[in-house]
Structures are given as C-alpha cells and as structure tokens.
Amino acid sequence: MLRMSVSNSDSRSMSCSESDQEAFIDFKDGLEDPDNCLSHGKPGPIVVSGMKPSLTKLKSLRHSDLSFNGFNDIPIPEFFGSLVNQQYLNLSNAGFSGLTPPSLGNLTCLQHLDVGIFSSFAESLDWISGLVSFKHLVLDGANLSRIESDWMEKLDGLLSLTELHLSRCNLCAPNSTSLNFSNITPLALVDFSYNMFNLKAPLVNVDINRSGLHGRIPLCFTKLPNLRFLYHFGNDLRASCPQFFRCSWKKIQELGLDSNELHGKLPASIGNMTFLTYFDLSGNNVQGEMLRI
Incomplete structure (x- = not known):
C-alpha cells in the first residue's frame, strides 16, 4: 500500500x-x-x-x-536524485532497503531529508556536502558502519543545519581530536543515541554547547584521558557530581558545564585537575565548596 x-x-x-x-x-x-x-x-x-x-x-x-509504506524492500530509486527542485523528501519507514543513493547529494534545494530506514545503508557521506540548504537530516536506523571515520568533517560543512538525527546507526567514533558543532550555529538538536562510539579515540576537545541534548551525560566522556576542553553549556543533561567527576582528566584545562542538571557534592578528586583554568557549574544543583586547585 x-x-x-x-x-x-x-x-x-x-x-x-x-x-x-x-x-x-x-x-x-x-x-x-x-x-x-x-x-x-x-x-x-x-x-x-x-x-x-x-x-x-x-x-x-x-x-x-512517501513515509510509512510497503515497497517490499526495493532499493531507493536513483531517479530521486534528479528531483532538483525538491525541498522536502521523506522516505522513512517506506519499505525501501539497500544503498542510500549518493545521487541524493544533487538536491541542492533540499532542506529536509528523512531516510530513517532500518534496512538501508550508506558507504560514504561525501554526498551530504552538496546539500548547502540542508536544515533537517534524519538517518535513524540506517547502517553507517561502512563510512569513513571522517564523517564529522562532512557534517561540519552543513552550516544551516538545525536538527541532526543519527540514532542506532552503528557509527564509529570520529577520527578527529575534536567533537565540535560550533561551526553549525543554528543547530538546536543532535541525536547520536544507541551508537557504539569507541571513545578510546584521542579526543581532545568536545563542544556540544546548546545542542538540544537531553538525558544522562554519557559517562564514556569520563574515560577520555587526553581530554582538555569539554563544553556542555545550555543542554538538559543529568549526572551526579561524585560519579561524573570520578574520571581520569589529568590534562583537562576548561570545563563548561553550566545550565545543565548536575547534582550532588563536588568530590575532592577535582583537586587532581592541576591544569584546570576555567570551570563553570552555574545553573546546576551542586553542593559543597570549590577546592583550591
């Protein structure tokens, strides 16, 4: 149907x-x-x-x-990449399967693309760089395990993007030392949930300020020994201070965690962050005094 x-x-x-x-x-x-x-x-x-x-x-x-149809697992037609005036294209849960055609990158007028299809996959995100008008991208459920680890650089060029949904995509960790959305100033919502990032990667800078994130702060961030800059300002992220600051951030220099939902008492282990020069916990429910570092 x-x-x-x-x-x-x-x-x-x-x-x-x-x-x-x-x-x-x-x-x-x-x-x-x-x-x-x-x-x-x-x-x-x-x-x-x-x-x-x-x-x-x-x-x-x-x-x-064309969402929520039953196309009996046929491939997404290549000719969709020839709909040059298209501004909105929704193929989610439509019964398509197989490769997400790179020809979709020809749709330079496209503002909204939803190909959240659990039986689809992509071998590269190079085609995304041509979508200069992009505002809303949904790839939830698509298998992205085959793409190169430079996917973060591809997304960083989508300067008009407001929403990014990459849930359950089997994404690998980015090869960059920085997880940074600061170039995409309109970005209001990011969803990377249910991916298996290998966060043993040498990340140095994580900047997800005002990214519309909700829920618990991923404790995997506490296992990044090379981390120097962490900015979570203006999200709605929860964590207890004793658990979150039980980490190995011996090189951390700047922590911007203001306007979230951190709670509890600051642990004495913060005193081990001897390189820390900037620390903002305002707008949280934190107890105790800040120790001299």
Missing part, C-alpha cells in the same frame, strides 16, 4: 502545467488507485505495481512524503 503526499511551491494554486499533468498521469500508470486519491490531491491507500521515473518531469514538485 502507498500513501503519497506531493505538493508544489504555491499552496494557493491547485493548477499545474500541461507537462506536469502528463508526467503525473504517466506516474499514475504504475499505480492502482481505486479511490482516485491522486487525482483529487488527497492522501489515501494506493496499491503499488511499479514506480516510474516520470516524477523527475514534475518541475513544480517541491514536497514529497
């Missing part, structure tokens, strides 16, 4: 060009539409017997939602 929502850039006008009408009719020839939903521009159950690339001829097409 297929539920499809498509629209052009002008919601006030239901008319389209003759060439668009012909392209849409050709696309419909591959579908069984007993309730004539496509003709009336309304969502409804449609039986799929094929998918023609005639969608690429719809020059006014801006918004396509």
Whole structure:
C-alpha cells in the first residue's frame, strides 16, 4: 500500500502545467488507485505495481512524503536524485532497503531529508556536502558502519543545519581530536543515541554547547584521558557530581558545564585537575565548596 503526499511551491494554486499533468498521469500508470486519491490531491491507500521515473518531469514538485509504506524492500530509486527542485523528501519507514543513493547529494534545494530506514545503508557521506540548504537530516536506523571515520568533517560543512538525527546507526567514533558543532550555529538538536562510539579515540576537545541534548551525560566522556576542553553549556543533561567527576582528566584545562542538571557534592578528586583554568557549574544543583586547585 502507498500513501503519497506531493505538493508544489504555491499552496494557493491547485493548477499545474500541461507537462506536469502528463508526467503525473504517466506516474499514475504504475499505480492502482481505486479511490482516485491522486487525482483529487488527497492522501489515501494506493496499491503499488511499479514506480516510474516520470516524477523527475514534475518541475513544480517541491514536497514529497512517501513515509510509512510497503515497497517490499526495493532499493531507493536513483531517479530521486534528479528531483532538483525538491525541498522536502521523506522516505522513512517506506519499505525501501539497500544503498542510500549518493545521487541524493544533487538536491541542492533540499532542506529536509528523512531516510530513517532500518534496512538501508550508506558507504560514504561525501554526498551530504552538496546539500548547502540542508536544515533537517534524519538517518535513524540506517547502517553507517561502512563510512569513513571522517564523517564529522562532512557534517561540519552543513552550516544551516538545525536538527541532526543519527540514532542506532552503528557509527564509529570520529577520527578527529575534536567533537565540535560550533561551526553549525543554528543547530538546536543532535541525536547520536544507541551508537557504539569507541571513545578510546584521542579526543581532545568536545563542544556540544546548546545542542538540544537531553538525558544522562554519557559517562564514556569520563574515560577520555587526553581530554582538555569539554563544553556542555545550555543542554538538559543529568549526572551526579561524585560519579561524573570520578574520571581520569589529568590534562583537562576548561570545563563548561553550566545550565545543565548536575547534582550532588563536588568530590575532592577535582583537586587532581592541576591544569584546570576555567570551570563553570552555574545553573546546576551542586553542593559543597570549590577546592583550591
């Protein structure tokens, strides 16, 4: 069954060009539409017997939602990368499988892409660098275990990004010594949950200020012996001070943990951070006095 929502850039006008009408009719020839939903521009159950690339001829097409369908594990069609005017493309839970086509990187007008598909995979994220208008990226569940460890550099070029969802992707740890989103100033939400980062990597700088993070502060950060700069300002992250500061940060120089949900008493082990020059815990529920370091 297929539920499809498509629209052009002008919601006030239901008319389209003759060439668009012909392209849409050709696309419909591959579908069984007993309730004539496509003709009336309304969502409804449609039986799929094929998918023609005639969608690429719809020059006014801006918004396509194919989510929550049953495409019987067919690959994501390569021709989606030719929908050059597309601004919104949602393929999540649509029954696609296999390789996420790098041709999606041709969609330079694309602002929202959701390919959260548990049976899909990507071999590289190089194609993302062409999506200069990108604001919202969802790859939840896609298998990214094959991509190179420089994926962080690829994301760092998406300067308009506001939301990033990479949950359950089998991501490897980035090869960079810095986990830093400071170049992506609009970024409001990041989700890396349920990945298996190998945080024995020599991370020196972790900057996730104002990243819309919630829940417990990952204790794996406390096992980074080379860490020198950690900035968690303005998130909604929880941790107890005795547990969080039971760490091996002998080289730490700056800790910005203000405006989170740290609680409890500061342990005496903070006195071992002899290189610490900046420490901000304001906006937390921390007890005890700061010891001289």
